[in-house]
Amino acid sequence: MRSLLFPLAVTLAVQVLVSMAVVTVPVLAPAVAAETGASASHVGIFIAMVYGASMAASLVSGPLVQRFGAIRLSQACLVACAVGLACVATGVPALFVVGALFLGMGYGPVTPASSHILAKSTPPEKMSFIFSLKQTGVPIGGALAGALVPALVLWGGWRVAALAVAGACLATFISAQPMREALDADRIPDRPLVFSSLAGPLRYTLGDPVLRRLAFCSFFFAALQLCLITFLVTYLTLNVGISLVAAGLMLAAAQAGGVIGRIGWGMIADRWGRPMYVLGLLAIAMGAAAVATGRFTPQWSVVSVALVCAAFGATAIGWNGVYLAQVARLAPPGKAGDATGGALVFTYGGVLFGPPAFTFLIEGGVSYAWAFVVLAAPAVACGLWLFGRKTSAVRALDNTR
Known part of the structure; x- marks a missing residue:
């Protein structure tokens, strides 16, 4: 049970935080629009850029998992989401684009990385349940963004709210480190990252x-x-x-x-x-x-x-x-x-x-x-x-x- 619980806990935590990071921007959209004068509907373009970057990032995630390890890649995803939210917090339009790309690069590889971890640790007869349990991190992250981010906006403004979620991503990055040695033991450090492998x-x-x-x-x-x-x-x-x-x-x-x-x-x-x-x-x-x-x-x-x-x-x-x-x-x-x-x-x-x-x-x-x-x-x-x-x-x- 311990060998199954720990991988599930860390993958679920990472999924919750990256999902929360992506949903944070649509929740912030009205406050951002009120301050900057931009249309709140532009958040649709932002989300399209996020998922476009996610497509590309998920495609290259398999070789990255095998070379660097699934936990290390998950940690990199958390850092990318934190950087993306920090770019959004600047309020600079050009950096909004950069922020969307970083959020997409952080969101895309998380599911392949967690699948790699859970496929090793989960018995076949429990696989659908464990994978489904991990995937609850997506709606849970969205629910947390909807519940907490507006309160943070009222407390400190939308920039503080974005940076607070970024800080939570970095805290999760640190908390995942003790699991890295055990769960990334199967990585292949010298695997080449050539185009054909990606x-x-x-x-x-x-x-x-x-x-x-x-x-x-x-x-x-x-x-x-x-x-x-x-x-x-x-x-x-x-x-x-x-x-x-x-x-x-x-x-x-x-x-x-x-x-x-x-x-x-x-x-x-x-x-x-x-x-x-x-x-x-x-x-x-x-x-x-x-x-x-x-x-x-x-x-x-x-x-x-x-x-x-x-x-x-x-x-x-x-x-x-x-x-x-x-x-x-x-x-x-x-x-x-x-x-x-x-x-x-x-x-x-x-x-x-x-x-x-x-x-x-x-x-x-x-x-x-x-x-x-x-x-x-x-x-x-x-x-x-x-x-x-x-x-x-x-x-x-x-x-x-």
């Missing part, structure tokens, strides 16, 4: 038919997930007539559903022994929840809206742990970081694609209801694909206990 994770993902299928599906799952997070509050306030405070609570309900879902689906996948089926069911369920969300009207009760939002979050946010555990299962021993880095290129691609596509539909005159349907349809199709394309290799992996 492109290897993507070639590996594209070359394996099952990994390619999972990565392709994750593109559409992530697109729908980010549309939920990005547009729910705006949709509820402008189209359903819910107050901003109540809409924020609905988003909190979705995030809470994501935390519970990530843990619950991981447990179900391990107990059932069919993670591919679980992902297929989640895809169909997130599509149904998206359609139900698009049908909200002012006549819906607050409880009904909250329940649908929680179900949307439990599925559209809750799938990641089962997905990452399956990617790690499919990877050869010691290659979980490479496989995860290559697969996450597609996942982050969905993050970049989803919100702009949703915006394009709305600006083109499509209703929110139909925009949710358009984004949900490919996710549901992917769910059916996961049911219909069960190879013998996947069946064998699903039955691993």
Whole structure:
């Protein structure tokens, strides 16, 4: 238990802090806009730059893990996030761009690094649950940013708030150091970082038919997930007539559903022994929840809206742990970081694609209801694909206990 608890604790802590660092900037956006005169909507461009850098960083993370070690790379990610927030705290527009790139470089490699650690320390029969538990760090980090950062802004201003989160990242960097020697014992210090080795994770993902299928599906799952997070509050306030405070609570309900879902689906996948089926069911369920969300009207009760939002979050946010555990299962021993880095290129691609596509539909005159349907349809199709394309290799992996 000790050999499993410590790696889980350190990877979860790192995930919470880098997620909190990324969400801190959108939370600060109104305060920054009020002082600088910039439009708060520019935060969408900022987040796009963050995830663009995350795509590139996740691609190169596998070789970096093998050369420097997963803990050392995680520590570097925490430092990068701290530097990114420090750049934001300057208030200089050009340094906002630099800050977005540093935050992306800090966010992207964390999941491949943690997958490398957990794949070594987790028994196969507990992998979906442990990976899902670690992935709760994403919504937990977002919830902490939403709860703590506004209070810090009121206390000391938005610059102090940004620097406080940066300081927390550096404190986590220090706290992870005692684990470095044990968890990075398998690193290869003389591994060359040539271009061909850095492109290897993507070639590996594209070359394996099952990994390619999972990565392709994750593109559409992530697109729908980010549309939920990005547009729910705006949709509820402008189209359903819910107050901003109540809409924020609905988003909190979705995030809470994501935390519970990530843990619950991981447990179900391990107990059932069919993670591919679980992902297929989640895809169909997130599509149904998206359609139900698009049908909200002012006549819906607050409880009904909250329940649908929680179900949307439990599925559209809750799938990641089962997905990452399956990617790690499919990877050869010691290659979980490479496989995860290559697969996450597609996942982050969905993050970049989803919100702009949703915006394009709305600006083109499509209703929110139909925009949710358009984004949900490919996710549901992917769910059916996961049911219909069960190879013998996947069946064998699903039955691993």
